Structure formats: structure tokens, C-alpha cells
Amino acid sequence: MTTDRRSPRPRLTDVAAVAGVSMKTVSNVMGGYAPVSEATRAKVLAAVDQVRYRPNLSARNLARGRSGVIALTVPRLDLPYFASLAGSVVEAAGEHGWFVLMHQTGGDLDGERRALLGDHPQRLDGMILSTQWLEAEEIAARPDPTPLVVLGDHPVPGPVPHVGIDNHAAGLAAAQHLLATGRRRIALIGAPSPGAEPGRAQGLIDGVRAAGLPVLPELTRPITANTGDAGESATARMLAEVDEVPDALFAVTDWVAMGAIRALHARGLAVPRDVAVMGFDDIPYARSVSPSLTTIAPDREAVARSAVEALEAQVGGVLPGDDAGPAAPDGEHFAPFELVVRESTGTGI
Amino acid sequence: MTTDRRSPRPRLTDVAAVAGVSMKTVSNVMGGYAPVSEATRAKVLAAVDQVRYRPNLSARNLARGRSGVIALTVPRLDLPYFASLAGSVVEAAGEHGWFVLMHQTGGDLDGERRALLGDHPQRLDGMILSTQWLEAEEIAARPDPTPLVVLGDHPVPGPVPHVGIDNHAAGLAAAQHLLATGRRRIALIGAPSPGAEPGRAQGLIDGVRAAGLPVLPELTRPITANTGDAGESATARMLAEVDEVPDALFAVTDWVAMGAIRALHARGLAVPRDVAVMGFDDIPYARSVSPSLTTIAPDREAVARSAVEALEAQVGGVLPGDDAGPAAPDGEHFAPFELVVRESTGTGI
DNA sequence: CTGAAAGCGCTTACAG
DNA sequence: CTGAAAGCGCTTACAG
Incomplete structure (x- = not known):
């Protein structure tokens, strides 16, 4: 039983064929929100297991019109506070289907400004920016429309949500x-x-x-x-x-x-x-x-969770069921200490 | 001059139209390796600038048949050694067009084993696994064919490349x-x-x-x-x-x-x-x-660079020009200290 | 629920 | 170099 490195990965159609259902049903079971009967659901999951199916996120994101990537900017990753915060953000983001693109500012105003203006080489669904030096006005005035959440010690009055402890x-x-x-x-x-x-x-x-x-x-x-x-x-x-x-x-x-x-x-x-x-x-x-x-x-995990949720609220419902649309950012979020x-x-x- | 959040992002065809060339030429300038004349190249880059084009990586990766994602597994991200190593890996990977999916093992054998077996929710182009406890035999015997590079203090004799200091x-x-x-x-x-x-x-x-x-x-x-x-x-x-x-x-x-x-x-x-x-x-x-x-x-940056290069060597040429194909993994890589x-x-x- | 099909935005043979 | 087109693997309206 050798595994051929070059063997093609199973696709959605393979799962559909094994389960004896349509692609759409498989898609619904995998993440869509249309109701599926328990029996069908079990059949599909068994087929997923059998052919060892994993969705191709590039295709999914292309079809959904999102990149599946958010950026997280911290001063430096070798500062344990930010490193463990990054670990928590990676986890929380993963639960929302996001990869995290790590950035480091170096800890100065210039680096934070560059991150805010965000000349990223790819499209982002959102940015979480940990800042020490940026002023609220400059944050509010940024030209980039990418959904943003700010982390850091000082509250940031204005339209951009801020997460921190009190x-x-x-x-x-x-x-x-x-x-x-x-x-x-x-x-x-x-x-x-x-x-x-x-x-x-x-x-x-x-x-x-x-x-x-x-x-x-x-x-x-x-x-x-x-x-x-x-x-x-x-x-x-x-x-x-x-x-x-x-x-x-x-x-x-x-x-x-x-x-x-x-x-x-x-x-x-x-x-x-x-x-x-x-x-x-x-x-x-x-x-x-x-x-x-x-x-x-x-409580770093609480900070991370709040930040990702505040981002999700701005991006709006990704799944068909979440028809609330982009919510208004709502200012200050406090995590415990x-x-x-x-x-x-x-x-x- | 307001920026409409909903305005469609420019696509390759938009650049091609502005530059007055074909999609293929734009694609070649953006990253393909077919030769393009300097004049054409300049025209295309000007058009890219004008419409503020950024490639959609989901589409590119779908077309290229790769995920654009590698996993990096470390014991814990709040250990500064691994955090700064992670920062360097993120940078080095970015230069090869990869996002980095962060994983933490918790620092025990069980966590490392789970990472090695790698039941990841998505497809990976490769894995960089920092290990303290896994034995060379177990690493060599893994069933998963995903290209792998091992980091850590003990050399790992066998087919899997290992990067570390002496x-x-x-x-x-x-x-x-x-x-x-x-x-x-x-x-x-x-x-x-x-x-x-x-x-x-x-x-x-x-x-x-x-x-x-x-x-x-x-x-x-x-x-x-x-x-x-x-x-x-x-x-x-x-x-x-x-x-x-x-x-x-x-x-x-x-x-x-x-x-x-x-x-x-x-x-x-x-x-x-x-x-x-x-x-x-x-x-x-x-x-x-x-x-x-x-x-x-x-020298963490040297470790990170070597690791990404060893991964790239296994994945094989991504770009048309790199027609060498997957190279044989070649064992031990030492970084300075x-x-x-x-x-x-x-x-x- | 099913089935057939369009579309997401790229890359890449193919014929010129 | 150009142009027209197929294909990557998903999601999703559409008609049934």
C-alpha cells in the first residue's frame, strides 16, 4: 500500500460520486448553511472520510471572493507578549477560516505607519494591527478600506474597533x-x-x-x-x-x-x-x-478572540446563513486581566 | 475622491487592456519566466501601477496547483527562540511566495507526533517541523507525502532534510x-x-x-x-x-x-x-x-533561510523556468552560531 | 433535496 | 510576442 506522491487529490465530485449525492449537497455539508438531512449528512461525511477529502481552499476562496488571509502586525515576534498573542490570534483566526500573515513593525512609529498603509503583496480580508504610537486620527484617516481592528494599550476613539485590557x-x-x-x-x-x-x-x-x-x-x-x-x-x-x-x-x-x-x-x-x-x-x-x-x-486569548470577532463583524457574513451583512464597528472591547x-x-x- | 469599499478589484485583463498587451504578457511580467522585452515590461508595470493591480493569490494557486501555504510547527510561540525563528521563517517563506500556517506542539512528544501525522484542515505545499523528541525512524516512516524539513537540536539521519546549528x-x-x-x-x-x-x-x-x-x-x-x-x-x-x-x-x-x-x-x-x-x-x-x-x-535567519530552501528543493520548480523538478532531499544543513x-x-x- | 452550468481570476498549452 | 480558450476546484443561482 504505497502512497503515490503524484496521485491526484480527491475533489468534491469524487465525494459526491461515492456518497451518491450532488456536489451541492457535499458543499452544503462541508460548510454551506443550507439544511441537510441527518442521513444524507452522515453519508457524505462517510464518503469524505473514505476518499480522505480535504477542500481546496484556493478554489473555495476564489469562488467566495475572499482571500482567506488576514494580516497580524506586532512590534516584534520575539517579544513573548506579542508572540503568545500571535499564537492566540492564529488559533482564533483559524476557527473563522483565516490564515494569518505575520508582520513585524520593529516597534517604531514608521513601521506602524507602513503597516497601516498596508502595501501588502496580496489581498487581505482584514488586518489586526497592534500599535503603540499611532494616533487615533491617523488611523481613522487611512485610505485603505480593508477591515481593520486595532490592538494596543491606548483606546482609539473613532470608527475603528479597538481591543485591549482596561x-x-x-x-x-x-x-x-x-x-x-x-x-x-x-x-x-x-x-x-x-x-x-x-x-x-x-x-x-x-x-x-x-x-x-x-x-x-x-x-x-x-x-x-x-x-x-x-x-x-x-x-x-x-x-x-x-x-x-x-x-x-x-x-x-x-x-x-x-x-x-x-x-x-x-x-x-x-x-x-x-x-x-x-x-x-x-x-x-x-x-x-x-x-x-x-x-x-x-488574558491574551480573550484579546485574540475579541479581535477576530470584531474583524468578522466588519467583513460581514461569509456563509450564506449569515445574512446580517457587515455590521458597524463598535469601538472599545475590553478583555480581562x-x-x-x-x-x-x-x-x- | 472616495474609495468605494465594494468597487471591484482590478484583474489581469484590466492591466492588459490599459497596457495594450495580452493577458499572457502581463502574467509573464508578474511572475512567469518567459522573456519579455524591456519596453513591454515597463509598459505593463506602469499599467499595474495605474490600476493598482494586485494578483489574486487564490486564483494563481488554483491555476498552479499549489496551496501557497506551508505549516511551521514549533513547541510554543511564546518561547522567544522559536518566536524569532518563526518571524524569520515567515519572512523567508514570503520570498518564496508562501504563507505560513503556525502550529504549536506544546513541547511534548505527543504534540510533535500529531504535527508529523499532520491532519491539517487544508492542503499544504510543505511542512517545517521543529522537533525535540521525535526519533529519526518515526520521521522517516511517516505516511504523509507532504514535503518536510525538520528543525531541531539533533540531526535526523534519513531521507528528511534537517537544518540546525552544529x-x-x-x-x-x-x-x-x-x-x-x-x-x-x-x-x-x-x-x-x-x-x-x-x-x-x-x-x-x-x-x-x-x-x-x-x-x-x-x-x-x-x-x-x-x-x-x-x-x-x-x-x-x-x-x-x-x-x-x-x-x-x-x-x-x-x-x-x-x-x-x-x-x-x-x-x-x-x-x-x-x-x-x-x-x-x-x-x-x-x-x-x-x-x-x-x-x-x-543564526536564526540562516536557519530559516536554509529550511525554506530545503523545502523548495523538494517541492520542485514552481515557475516554468525552474525545470529541474523535485531535487533529492540532501540531509544535514548547518547554520552558523x-x-x-x-x-x-x-x-x- | 438533484442536476447541469456559470463564474471566481488566474496559468498555460496551442496555433499563429 | 498576440489571441482565443481550456482548466484549476470550488460556490451558487437556476430550474426542476
Whole structure:
């Protein structure tokens, strides 16, 4: 029983012949939405099994007038947060019959702009764009009519749906955790940019203020990129310039927190004894570094699912049964998050 | 100047009409390999630009008899090594006209086996399978005729091409580095499995022995998974059982090294003062942890390029000009690597 | 439900 | 090079 590499793949007509039904019936069973009786359905599925039929997606997509491909754009695929998000998007998209074309922006405005203008070499059914720098106006004004969903930390008011977690609420939760463990001088690495919507950094600030405590400007540092290097140098600069060292530090990402810890260690400060440190994202390494990182864990699968659903809503019903047509994009979608407490904010050491 | 979302996309015939040539000529310019005069070529490209034409890949693939899709299987996409490898594969595949369908095995034998048997919901032009556990015999005996390339740390003798770095040579380089910095009692977390081909762990052992030094069995520990947790517990167990602490530790991955450092710290040992630590992979966090990690950096882009080329060689010429036909798979492909020295093996602290 | 057929937008022999 | 046409394997109105 050898398998000939060159043997032609079974087609829909082969299945129809074996099952003794019409092509249309097979097509309906395979994915169309016309009602098929249970008996016929079973007969067709048995025939599919027998000849080992798999639909040719190129033909299906050609006939349906869609490409079957969406693009997913992230800053970099070697950032675990975006990598695992990409994994979840690939899964969620697959359940809607989509392949995912991966793109990387490099993490700067220029790369995001290029992705938005999307000079893709092929036609896309939609795009999911993870952005840190693009403004809502620029997103709204794009010339390309391809259905779009935006992911990222800041809400994007306007016609384009946005999926994210409630960063302000997460920042509040971080503040409450640090305050609950007795910390009072809280530093913030990755300050909110002026004029930005309230995000995780603003949430932290509001949470500290709500407890009647000040947020000292000299403990609040912006960074240019969410990398370990940027976190390390911003923290080192802060430590060099401040009179009294903070007793807690909130970094806007885990990677930034890892850099901050390097700077604290270089100054001879122990974590968490002298300074409690919190990150954000719950990357897989958060539990492996020394000390392990307390962090906020966004529900990546929920983000991915919402994003694909928001895209599907714009594309409109693909199947005959979905006769609702393209729905209006509907703004803001929030996914859940969780506070994960580990050693870096512990009181034990 | 509004863009109608519903306006029909330009087709090949539209380009042909504008350029005043035949469909076939346009097709040849777009990707066929029949010779076209420079003047005609320029006329066609101008027309493509004018009507903003993009080929419909579903139609092209249907006509060419390929799906335009290859599958890439990795343990997990949130492991930065595999994530950045995936990014490189996506790029390299794109240059050959392929989309990449991402799969994750979860990192166990069962997941790899399922990927190998490949019950994919669609037809694939090829598969790139990153494996840690599958044996060469099982890979060679697969029933599925889809062209396959295997990635991973152990060579796979047999008909299926394998791409990787020379792990044994990398292990030798690691040993030489540790010995050159004066270390003599070298521990190994992630021992070679019995009967396995010589890999990075065996390379380290051979390098130490070549210097006339013993490799102590009690300093050589296997682990069940290349995670931080596994590295931490294996290292902790070793430290608890050994009479004299090692002065260096080689971990088979950076993540394992991060766990090992946690265990060393828990025992009050300083890195690198008391114990030098080396990892493997050069994940982005290797430079952000404290202390930053000395490691081996495989050339991921070279791995990705070789893998896609090895796949292309099996699929055979897609374009009319490539009339060589499917080439015989040709075994082992090695990509370069680099030793990156950072703080964790430094002598400065 | 069936059957026969048009159409999706390409590629590619074929005759000129 | 051109022109006219078949074919890739689906989906889907159309008449029954």
C-alpha cells in the first residue's frame, strides 16, 4: 500500500460520486448553511472520510471572493507578549477560516505607519494591527478600506474597533497591591506621555493619589522604548538624581522591570527588601527570573478572540446563513486581566 | 475622491487592456519566466501601477496547483527562540511566495507526533517541523507525502532534510570559554539523553575532557523540559547532593540558565563570582536579566533561510523556468552560531 | 433535496 | 510576442 506522491487529490465530485449525492449537497455539508438531512449528512461525511477529502481552499476562496488571509502586525515576534498573542490570534483566526500573515513593525512609529498603509503583496480580508504610537486620527484617516481592528494599550476613539485590557484599571490594581504591602514611595518607569489617554501608568498614579499619597515627579520617568535597556538606564538615572530611594517601583512592562532590577542591583539595592518591583504582561520568564516578578497578566486569548470577532463583524457574513451583512464597528472591547503576585513584591525576604 | 469599499478589484485583463498587451504578457511580467522585452515590461508595470493591480493569490494557486501555504510547527510561540525563528521563517517563506500556517506542539512528544501525522484542515505545499523528541525512524516512516524539513537540536539521519546549528561545536566553544576564564568544576544542567546524537551537552563534555579535566557525574543533571522551573529544581537538587559546589554551570538553554541562577541565589551563591553561568539561544532577555547571560547565539535567519530552501528543493520548480523538478532531499544543513560573552561568566564581579 | 452550468481570476498549452 | 480558450476546484443561482 504505497502512497503515490503524484496521485491526484480527491475533489468534491469524487465525494459526491461515492456518497451518491450532488456536489451541492457535499458543499452544503462541508460548510454551506443550507439544511441537510441527518442521513444524507452522515453519508457524505462517510464518503469524505473514505476518499480522505480535504477542500481546496484556493478554489473555495476564489469562488467566495475572499482571500482567506488576514494580516497580524506586532512590534516584534520575539517579544513573548506579542508572540503568545500571535499564537492566540492564529488559533482564533483559524476557527473563522483565516490564515494569518505575520508582520513585524520593529516597534517604531514608521513601521506602524507602513503597516497601516498596508502595501501588502496580496489581498487581505482584514488586518489586526497592534500599535503603540499611532494616533487615533491617523488611523481613522487611512485610505485603505480593508477591515481593520486595532490592538494596543491606548483606546482609539473613532470608527475603528479597538481591543485591549482596561489598562487604567490594571494600573489601579497595581497601586493597590503595592500600597497593601506597605509601600509608600512608589516610582514609575514608563510615565504616561502628555496628552495620552489614561493607561496603566495613569492608573498607578491615580491609585496612589486615591490613597492620599503624593506621586513625586522625580520618581516618575518616561522611557523611549519598552525594553530592558531603556528600563535599566531610566532607573539608573532616577537613582542617581533622587535624594531618597523609592521603596517600590512599577514598570510598564516585565522587560522594563527586568532592566530596572539590574539598575537597582547595581546600586546595591535588594529586591524586594529595599525596593518592591512590579512588571506588566506576565511573560513566561516573569516566573524564572531572580526574584520572580509580580505582574499583571492580560488574558491574551480573550484579546485574540475579541479581535477576530470584531474583524468578522466588519467583513460581514461569509456563509450564506449569515445574512446580517457587515455590521458597524463598535469601538472599545475590553478583555480581562489578573494580578499575579510573586517574589519581587513579597515581604518574605 | 472616495474609495468605494465594494468597487471591484482590478484583474489581469484590466492591466492588459490599459497596457495594450495580452493577458499572457502581463502574467509573464508578474511572475512567469518567459522573456519579455524591456519596453513591454515597463509598459505593463506602469499599467499595474495605474490600476493598482494586485494578483489574486487564490486564483494563481488554483491555476498552479499549489496551496501557497506551508505549516511551521514549533513547541510554543511564546518561547522567544522559536518566536524569532518563526518571524524569520515567515519572512523567508514570503520570498518564496508562501504563507505560513503556525502550529504549536506544546513541547511534548505527543504534540510533535500529531504535527508529523499532520491532519491539517487544508492542503499544504510543505511542512517545517521543529522537533525535540521525535526519533529519526518515526520521521522517516511517516505516511504523509507532504514535503518536510525538520528543525531541531539533533540531526535526523534519513531521507528528511534537517537544518540546525552544529550543537556539538557550540558545546565545545562553551567549554573552551569557561575553561579560558579559569573555571575547573563545570556543572551541566540538561545532560545528553542516553543514545542521543552528540549535541551541545556532549560538546561541552568533550571540551572539558579535551582539557584533561573530569566531568563529574554528580554535576551532570538531566532535565525533563527546557524551562526555568526544570532548571531551577535540577540545580537545587544538584547543590543539595554535591560535596563541593561547582565553579561554573552550563545550561542547555537560556531559560534553564535563568532557573539555575534562581537556585544558585537561593543557596547564597553569587553569579559569576562563585559560579559562572552560561546559557544557550541568546533570547532577547539574556541581556536584560541580572546578571546578563553569556550564551550561544544561533543564526536564526540562516536557519530559516536554509529550511525554506530545503523545502523548495523538494517541492520542485514552481515557475516554468525552474525545470529541474523535485531535487533529492540532501540531509544535514548547518547554520552558523556565535559565542556572546556577558556578565554571567565575567571575572569583573 | 438533484442536476447541469456559470463564474471566481488566474496559468498555460496551442496555433499563429 | 498576440489571441482565443481550456482548466484549476470550488460556490451558487437556476430550474426542476
